[in-house]
Amino acid sequence: DAGVTQSPTHLIKTRGQQVTLRCSPKSGHDTVSWYQQALGQGPQFIFQYYEEEERQRGNFPDRFSGHQFPNYSSELNVNALLLGDSALYLCASTERNRDGYTFGSGTRLTVV
Amino acid sequence: SQKIEQNSEALNIQEGKTATLTCNYTNYSPAYLQWYRQDPGRGPVFLLLIRENEKEKRKERLKVTFDTTLKQSLFHITASQPADSATYLCAPMDSSYKLIFGSGTRLLVRP
Helix, strand or coil, rough: CCCCECCCCCCEECCCCCCEEEECCCCCCCEEEEECCCCCCCCCCEEEEECCCEEEEEECCCCCCEEEEECCEEEEECCCHHHHHCEEEEEEEEECCCCCCCCCCCEEECCC | CEEEEECCCCCEEEEECCCCEEEEEEECCEEEEEEEECCCCCEEEEEEEEEEEEEEEEEEEEEEECCCCEEEEEEEEEECHHHCCCEEEEEEEECCHHHHHHCCCCEEEEE
16 A cells, blocks of 8 residues: 655755645545655644645745645645755645554755 | 744663653644654654543553643653664644644664
């Protein structure tokens, strides 16, 4: 049973560009959350999707947007990239009323 | 604002000893509290969840306590092994399934 799959694994972008990261949740999971993790820090909550709607949002600017598709997969879009957006972006999925989130291995984004 | 605090300094212990990690939270009333393990370059891995009405939860060599009065959770690994070396993340969660992480505590188990 595949866990959470994220693509791409690594990405290098130029400041000002736009990027789309993708996530396929674990089979049977309907809730997807995205996190940004800087080196040496804990994951920071970006937003959560359930039933194709953004349900919760962390303290991130509108440059960060997302989408959830009917098959529960999700995308994270970041516009007007800044150097400070360089981080590991993690996708996590869960099934409502179940214990624990399953995380992907992340996408390492470098903005130059 | 919500704040989750974990020991920022690494915990360095001898193999076979019990490791105890602390998580304190403020301005928050989580319904659940989860603990995760994270290895370098990898995503966190779920270990245990404890509910607000539970005082203690055990799973093999792991034990978690949850004190809603002190706003604190303790995470114990008994008979620690070098393979337990990793960063351990505390993550309170409210009823909306929004999971917020602390910065993590790095555990080093010496053989």
